[in-house]
Amino acid sequence: MDKIDFKRRDRALYQPPAGRFVTVNVPPLPYLMVDGHGDPNTAPAYLQAVQWLYAVSYALKFALKADGQDYVVPPLEALWTAEDPASFVARRKDEWVWTVMIRTPEGISPEQLEAALGKARKKLGEAPASLRHETLEEGLCLQTLHVGAYDDEGPILAHLHDELMPALGYAFAGPHHEIYLSDPRRTEAARLKTVLRQPVRLRSGEGSRP
16 A cells, blocks of 8 residues: 655655745645644643644544555644734744644545544544634745744744845735644754745736746
8 A cells, every 4th residue: 555645745845945935836735724823832722723633634544544545644734824924023922823734635525524533532522613624725835944943933034025025026825834844842943844835926017927
């Protein structure tokens, strides 16, 4: 039985270069998602959301494997928004609104999802109200690989927001997106690898760009 590893199969989505932003066209992808707000380091809802995502993801994995379709559970991802985008650069985490998520294979049926939720409920109790299986459509994005602590992302995002996007004629077209390739419990902060992705669109009146 072949095992699907999205990180290896879809390298353009998970292996951008470090130190510079590149464009990527992201196709519609299915995810398990949970919404919340506040500092992810201190908000109990964030930890609960992550626990639920992994519990349901692994229940799906084992159910699909029993049916002959095996895959590697992909890394945790998150969408981040705030009324003031500068709050990301300034790391004012209490202002952040987030959607944490884990990608799934295509074609998950409602019955498969409900069975996985049932297994997770036996361990964790009542599910977060916003837990859902949904397709994310991002399209054109700028992304880079950040190696280092999460709190060192500020200057990179400031360069993206204040210099690169205006120079290329791009406007925001969706939430800031992060993909956590490293396990922070097992990796020192200086070696954490995180994909930083920003959906973009050409500002009105801008011509096409390469």
